[in-house]
Amino acid sequence: VDTIHHTCQWGAAHRYGDDPTQTGMARLALSDDDFRVRQWFATETQKLGCDLKVDKMGNMFARRAGALGSKSPMTAMGSHLDTQPRGGRYDGILGVVSAVEVLRTLHENNYKTQYDVGVVNWTNEEGARFPKSMVSSGVWAGEIPLEAAWGLADIFDPNVTIKSELERHGFVGEISCSSDASTGFPLGAHFELHIEQGPILEESGKKVGVVQGAQAYRWLTITIIGRDAHTGTTPLKSRKDPLLAAAKMIASSNAIAKKLGALASTGVLKIPPNSSTNTLASQVSFTLDIRHPKDEVVAQLYNECLESFKEIAQEDGKGVELKYTLDTDSPAVQFNKDCIRAVEEAATSTVGAENIIPIVSGAGHDSVYTSKRCPTAMIFVPCKEGVSHNPEEYCSPEDCAIGAQTLLEAVLRYDQF
Amino acid sequence: VDTIHHTCQWGAAHRYGDDPTQTGMARLALSDDDFRVRQWFATETQKLGCDLKVDKMGNMFARRAGALGSKSPMTAMGSHLDTQPRGGRYDGILGVVSAVEVLRTLHENNYKTQYDVGVVNWTNEEGARFPKSMVSSGVWAGEIPLEAAWGLADIFDPNVTIKSELERHGFVGEISCSSDASTGFPLGAHFELHIEQGPILEESGKKVGVVQGAQAYRWLTITIIGRDAHTGTTPLKSRKDPLLAAAKMIASSNAIAKKLGALASTGVLKIPPNSSTNTLASQVSFTLDIRHPKDEVVAQLYNECLESFKEIAQEDGKGVELKYTLDTDSPAVQFNKDCIRAVEEAATSTVGAENIIPIVSGAGHDSVYTSKRCPTAMIFVPCKEGVSHNPEEYCSPEDCAIGAQTLLEAVLRYDQF
Ligand SMILES: NC(=O)NCCC(=O)O
Ligand SMILES: NC(=O)NCCC(=O)O
Numbered sequence: 001v002d003t004i005h006h007t008c009q010w011g012a013a014h015r016y017g018d019d020p021t022q023t024g025m026a027r028l029a030l031s032d033d034d035f036r037v038r039q040w041f042a043t044e045t046q047k048l049g050c051d052l053k054v055d056k057m058g059n060m061f062a063r064r065a066g067a068l069g070s071k072s073p074m075t076a077m078g079s080h081l082d083t084q085p086r087g088g089r090y091d092g093i094l095g096v097v098s099a100v101e102v103l104r105t106l107h108e109n110n111y112k113t114q115y116d117v118g119v120v121n122w123t124n125e126e127g128a129r130f131p132k133s134m135v136s137s138g139v140w141a142g143e144i145p146l147e148a149a150w151g152l153a154d155i156f157d158p159n160v161t162i163k164s165e166l167e168r169h170g171f172v173g174e175i176s177c178s179s180d181a182s183t184g185f186p187l188g189a190h191f192e193l194h195i196e197q198g199p200i201l202e203e204s205g206k207k208v209g210v211v212q213g214a215q216a217y218r219w220l221t222i223t224i225i226g227r228d229a230h231t232g233t234t235p236l237k238s239r240k241d242p243l244l245a246a247a248k249m250i251a252s253s254n255a256i257a258k259k260l261g262a263l264a265s266t267g268v269l270k271i272p273p274n275s276s277t278n279t280l281a282s283q284v285s286f287t288l289d290i291r292h293p294k295d296e297v298v299a300q301l302y303n304e305c306l307e308s309f310k311e312i313a314q315e316d317g318k319g320v321e322l323k324y325t326l327d328t329d330s331p332a333v334q335f336n337k338d339c340i341r342a343v344e345e346a347a348t349s350t351v352g353a354e355n356i357i358p359i360v361s362g363a364g365h366d367s368v369y370t371s372k373r374c375p376t377a378m379i380f381v382p383c384k385e386g387v388s389h390n391p392e393e394y395c396s397p398e399d400c401a402i403g404a405q406t407l408l409e410a411v412l413r414y415d416q417f
Numbered sequence: 418v419d420t421i422h423h424t425c426q427w428g429a430a431h432r433y434g435d436d437p438t439q440t441g442m443a444r445l446a447l448s449d450d451d452f453r454v455r456q457w458f459a460t461e462t463q464k465l466g467c468d469l470k471v472d473k474m475g476n477m478f479a480r481r482a483g484a485l486g487s488k489s490p491m492t493a494m495g496s497h498l499d500t501q502p503r504g505g506r507y508d509g510i511l512g513v514v515s516a517v518e519v520l521r522t523l524h525e526n527n528y529k530t531q532y533d534v535g536v537v538n539w540t541n542e543e544g545a546r547f548p549k550s551m552v553s554s555g556v557w558a559g560e561i562p563l564e565a566a567w568g569l570a571d572i573f574d575p576n577v578t579i580k581s582e583l584e585r586h587g588f589v590g591e592i593s594c595s596s597d598a599s600t601g602f603p604l605g606a607h608f609e610l611h612i613e614q615g616p617i618l619e620e621s622g623k624k625v626g627v628v629q630g631a632q633a634y635r636w637l638t639i640t641i642i643g644r645d646a647h648t649g650t651t652p653l654k655s656r657k658d659p660l661l662a663a664a665k666m667i668a669s670s671n672a673i674a675k676k677l678g679a680l681a682s683t684g685v686l687k688i689p690p691n692s693s694t695n696t697l698a699s700q701v702s703f704t705l706d707i708r709h710p711k712d713e714v715v716a717q718l719y720n721e722c723l724e725s726f727k728e729i730a731q732e733d734g735k736g737v738e739l740k741y742t743l744d745t746d747s748p749a750v751q752f753n754k755d756c757i758r759a760v761e762e763a764a765t766s767t768v769g770a771e772n773i774i775p776i777v778s779g780a781g782h783d784s785v786y787t788s789k790r791c792p793t794a795m796i797f798v799p800c801k802e803g804v805s806h807n808p809e810e811y812c813s814p815e816d817c818a819i820g821a822q823t824l825l826e827a828v829l830r831y832d833q834f
Contacts, residue, residue, distance in 0.1 A: 026691065084693055084695075084696055085691030085692070085693060085696075086645055086689070086691050086696065086699065126693070126695070127693070127694060127695065128693035128694070128695070128696070131693075131694055133694075133695065155693070155694075156690075196650070197647045197649075197650035198647075198650035198651065198652075199652070199655060215649070217649060219694055219695075227804075227807065228503055228806055228807040228808075229804060229805070229806060229807060230614050230615075230779070230780060230804075230805045230806040231680065231682035231684060231706045231708070231806075232614075232632070232634060232680065232706070232708050232779045232780040232781065233613070233614040233615035233778075233779035233780050233803065233805065234615065234779075234803065234804075235615075235616070235680075236671075236674070236675060236680065238616060238803065241682070243667065243683055243684075243686060244667060244668070244671055244683070246664070247663070247664040247665070247666075247667035247668045247683075248664070248668045249664075250660065250661060250664035251661070251664045251665045251668055254653075254661055254733070257653070258653060263648065263649065263652075263653065265648035265658070265695075265697060266660055266661070266664075267648060267660075267692055267693050267694045267695060267696050267697060267698065268688070268692045268693065268694055269660060269686065269688055269692075271685070271686055272503070273573070274443065274502030274503050275502070275684055275685045275686075276501055276502060276543070276544070276545035276548075276572070276684050276685065276806075277544060277545070277548050277550075277572075277636055277684045277685055277704040277706055277744075278501075278543070278544065278545070278550065278636075278682075278684060278706055278780075278806065279501055279502075279503065279545070279684050279806040279807075280682060280684060280806075281684065282503070282807075287694040289648045289649070289694055289695055291648070291649050316671070327694075361650075362647070362649045362650035362651075363647060363649040363650050363695075364649065386650065386651065386655065387644070387646055387647075387651075388646070388647045388650065389645055389646060389647040389648075389693075389695065389696040389697075390644065390645040390646060390696075390699075391645075
């Protein structure tokens with residue numbers, strides 16, 4: 001936990017209490033603060049005897065040699081050090097920092113694993129700055145083309161891309177971003193410790209979630225084009241009001257999600273900066289994030305939302321023009337049986353069978369993509385009131401320690417399988 | 418018309434065609450461009466033999482002496498030179514520039530009016546930058562306290578106020594902003610030429626609208642406080658989602674307005690700048706602009722909207738907190754019978770009785786406030802497709818000339834009454 005707070009000096013923001021650790025984080029992917037914590041990661045893992053590789057997406061791989069030599073791919077513990085713009089101190093950070101602590105334990109005890117063991121820091125997991133979540137594990141898994149990922153622009157600054165930020169910091173690595181054994185960095189397995197980010201562990205009074213997989217989700221950007229006009233002199237029937245249409249669409253997507261027992265959420269809504277009280281906006285865009293554990297339900301939600309949006313676009317005044325793009329499509333994922341077993345046994349040994357629970361992840365994680373190329377599982381620990389993507393996100397020191405211990409044991413068990 | 422385009426060099430923006438005059442305007446109140454055009458106004462009216470006074474709100478009064486001496490207050494032609502951020506070349510500008518042209522005609526013909534005649538340029542009529550429309554004619558009329566007006570902050574920059582901008586340009590005038598004869602600048606009458614900003618003249622094929630009064634309107638700012646949370650892991654029932662609540666409120670205000678045959682519009686919606694696709698916003702605020710020719714209907718619309726907003730604030734998840742302020746309250750106005758008659762006779766003489774129509778203004782104008790302290794009336798000319806608050810706002814040179822001619826004749830007729 002001390003290491004977490006130590007690394008949170010880079011990007012600390014949004015103070016909510018008097019204690020030095022009572023701030024949230026704003027460490028956006030590939031920002032200067034992100035590079036400060038990457039520097040810490042490099043120094044620290046090298047001190048622990050690891051070899052460090054960086055790939056074309058800036059993913060960082062720290063590798064500690066095992067007894068069998070480096071012919072087999074390493075068993076990885078991975079997560080991310082980037083945060084939301086109003087994020088907390090645990091989301092992603094807990095997984096990487098705990099993994100470094102696992103390496104420290106192995107190092108200080110001179111423990112020899114069979115296989116190589118190491119840590120991965122994945123780039124731009126949050127999708128907050130460059131709006132495609134888990135984009136770099138996605139490229140690594142061969143699911144997202146490198147060029148498309150490189151070309152992703154900052155959501156608020158079209159002139160800055162992932163590639164331009166990697167280049168600015170001299171961080172376009174030597175190896176290819178791929179699981180290919182000859183050019184990239186294959187992994188033997190991927191274990192990820194993460195805060196749950198939801199209320200299930202806390203509500204059920206359990207300590208560790210043995211993650212079985214992750215729900216499906218899609219991200220869309222909806223753009224609505226209307227016409228600026230005077231609010232006082234333009235009759236309702238003559239209007240092309242994009243903000244009214246967007247408002248009805250957001251309300252409608254929520255109603256459809258509710259009906260299907262799914263989730264629909266809008267996090268970003270943009271109107272032109274030169275807006276005023278007595279002028280209808282000319283254009284509005286907003287994001288839509290839809291989720292459900294079943295791929296079919298997400299597909300149905302997607303179709304019903306778009307149908308409803310098309311109707312709404314015609315409903316008022318002279319209608320508005322509707323455009324949309326599908327930015328992320330992440331199908332439901334089932335994790336690997338052996339990895340799940342390693343986590344389950346490790347968690348049972350750490351907190352006892354009565355304190356663990358199988359769980360499906362509501363959020364996407366880099367493990368969603370690694371699971372396509374190597375055996376993968378995740379460990380969840382509780383966070384206060386299930387709140388994350390919020391400065392006050394909190395995981396108790398005890399729960400952080402339980403998570404790290406479970407991660408250590410799961411990796412060692414998997415090393416023996 | 419040449420003078421209009423000449424003065425539009427200061428603040429031209431939003432090009433939509435190849436001709437030099439095919440741009441809109443972004444001359445926000447008290448911006449550097451606004452001061453450039455004020456400089457033009459001062460020089461030009463002084464060249465035409467006027468005496469210039471500036472009051473504490475930066476309102477500019479140019480006065481041309483009449484035969485009876487300066488004991489009686491002057492007959493004013495007034496409007497505004499500030500524009501919307503995405504505004505056009507006619508809204509307000511036509512009224513001031515035509516008034517200067519009327520002065521030029523009197524000057525060049527050595528015409529002696531009985532009473533003093535002059536022009537007023539009112540500050541921040543649009544309420545676009547400092548979100549209270551007609552604020553400076555409101556202070557002049559004694560309806561808005563000077564300190565409240567001075568303290569109004571830029572809608573996007575809380576550190577800049579009307580007072581700080583007036584001081585920055587050394588434009589806090591000598592005389593008090595008041596119609597009081599001993600300390601301020603009383604007016605004998607106020608005539609305002611303006612584009613209609615609506616479709617009535619064009620649809621009815623008429624050339625001049627004889628404005629009888631203006632409809633009532635209110636501006637509100639609604640603020641909704643929720644809690645930032647993860648879009649993928651936070652069940653709908655655990656959310657405090659302010660953007661969803663705002664969306665439902667905007668849709669609801671539109672439905673209530675439709676039912677009452679009134680207008681409800683949202684021009685500005687703000688979410689925190691550090692938003693992201695997979696995080697619910699912590700707070701949202703938006704403006705609401707409600708209008709109807711009858712005060713009672715605006716009051717009813719206001720009450721029904723607030724009741725509906727309170728319900729919506731409780732409807733989803735764990736509810737959200739709702740706050741609101743009433744920023745502008747402009748009751749319906751009836752203009753002065755004699756002034757209306759002067760306009761009607763002038764318009765009839767200019768275009769013939771078959772080309773004029775009585776009309777009620779949908780927008781607020783400085784004349785709404787002057788009418789509380791002196792006889793007032795307005796002249797409307799058509800604008801293309803009724804579109805204003807839009808860069809492509811257009812009034813033909815012929816219609817501009819008709820407007821200026823009607824303004825001249827109305828003032829001269831009133832001078833004789
Ligand atoms: N864990 C996490 O917040 N990942 C970002 C992708 C998502 O929104 O699920
Ligand atoms: N004419 C005009 O646009 N005035 C601003 C006040 C209003 O919104 O009606």
